[in-house]
Amino acid sequence: MKTILKSAAAAAVLLSFASVAPAQAAGIGACLITKTDTNPFFVKMKEGATAKAAELGVDLKAYAGKDDGDNEGQVAAVETCIADGAKGILITPSDTKAIVPTIQKARDAGILVIALDTPLDPIEAADQTMATDNFQAGFLIGAYAKAKLGDAAKDAKIGFLDINSKQVTVDVLRDQGFMKGFGIDVKDPNVIGDEDDPRIVGHDYTDGNPAGGRKAMENLLQINPDINVIHTINEPAAAGAYEALKAVGKEGQVLIMSVDGGCPGVKDVAAGIIGGTSQQYPLLMASMGVEAIKKFADTGEKPGVTEGKNFFDTGVALITDAPVEGVPSIDTKEGLAKCWG
């Protein structure tokens, strides 16, 4: 038995050496490293990248962290890509600061690094960033909520259902964007919670899932039962919040705004559960990323940025079936055609 185990271990060691040895295949190698491979957003991203890679003849390998915030997993993935001789890396960084030295190693090795969805900190640490403008995503739903309420907006009671208490970049941008859109003085736009507008009831945390959304909504209702507008970090959190409202008979009395544009979320907009949501386009991010790597490998040319921004904006659109004047939006039919997850 012992010898069997020993030889199995030896074989495993050999195999792992074999897999890190640079595979100098003729084609262009590229890596996609997502935060997780369980979130439908990243599943869709992988789908878009894989399809585009097959079309352009790029050899794409996909990696993912174990969960949101798993930096070690992503570091290992980048190192594997360097060893693999990839030409380009597409990454949605879990820890936007901690991954930077490793990204630098990849760039030193002549690899084009494109941050998808989430910018690195500093943003110049990547060759290019292709992302949703999350501040704009928040701004759109904030502006919509303000217009929808009309005169009542000045007496609104607003609850914020964020991801967690860690002030994650995406969370801060959407939260502060919403406030800006609603006409709230955000003070420091990099910090949630330094505002003193009396219309803010509070911030609570959802972990971006329905169970967390329900609990956070229950907590905020305990703080102030007169809440009539909520900002939610994503649609699963919004769905949980709706359950909490339904449980106290307040469904339909609270305007729920959200961000993401996943298919279940867009359906919730169509059903009137969510008032409106800002849709983002992960498939587009990924396919454009693969195209950029192909172009870089062929010509050495690096991709540019959107005018007036320090990243390439892959677009965001407000989805609602009850449009208001002054805030551009598309309807749920169009949203459903473009949704993911």
Add this chain to the structure above:
Amino acid sequence: MAKAQEFEKVLEQSDMSAASFESHIKSPLEKAQHFLHSSQAAVPLIVLILSIAVFGILVGGKFFNAFSLTLILQQVAIVGIVGAAQTLVILTAGIDLSVGAVMVLSSVVMGQFTFRYGIPVPISILCGLACGALCGFINGWLIAKMKLPPFIVTLGTWQVFNATKYLYSKNETIRGQDIEAQAPLLQLFGIQIKFGGAVITLGVIFMVLLVVFLWYILNYTAWGRRLYAVGDDPEAAQLTGIRVDRMLIAVYTLSGLICGFAGWVLIGRIGSVSPTSGEFSNIESITAVVIGGISLFGGRGSILGMIFGGLIVGVFSLGLRLLGTDPQWTYFLIGVLIIGAVAIDQWIRKVSG
């Protein structure tokens, strides 16, 4: 009777009292130690009552009203049910890290069987419960028959069940509105019962009935006493004729089945079937068990303590939120409670005389 024989005569001068343990007057502290040793759910119950009182004073009416207090029950229902499963396992000196994964996998099976294959809802629910029991059986078989440590087995199956859940569901959420329209039975445990300001869900009632039922089984049936015996000293239990293997497999299977029910209750609570839920249920359930004064070394503790432990966490979470503190303080204080609970457990175990 005949006259006493010669050698028996000396008996009259000897000590005639029956053999007995030496007793001495106990100090109040020792009395408390004895009381806590004999009524194991007392410490968490006292802490629970104190914490409700403290938050009632600090926060006032917003906390200390029927709605808020029953809201805590609703928020604790899932942890309470999973904690019941965890209690059974921990009483056998085991641990189950896979409880949350089993719960969500079961709920995913119930949802996907209904919506992907169009299987009638009651059958899908049975399949989900069976899935939970099967997961538990796998754990129990590996532990009892392969003689692997419970921590390692469930560390492994936790990953396996989690991955299975994601692979099978593709992490797709089934919307609450679809369930409401087509399969309302899945949301059964979300049904509310109101009296005055108090709101109780069927999920809460299920949790209470389950715990009372298990409490009875554990204390007043032969099976329950055997479970304690196995946890206290498996070798002694084996020698008294208890089939420890079978016992362990039965306990883990039952634990899995309870997690299956927790999955059903979870659908009622969040409305939808969401594969990302319940990621920390294993830690939360172990926390409830430990704060509830159940010994991680097995064989000692009351399932009622687990419920009080879960409620203490619920009271702290809501109370601190209403006070407006940073949520990190909740985790901080729960950490302190865990260490305090285990320290008290160690002290009570030293009871003597």
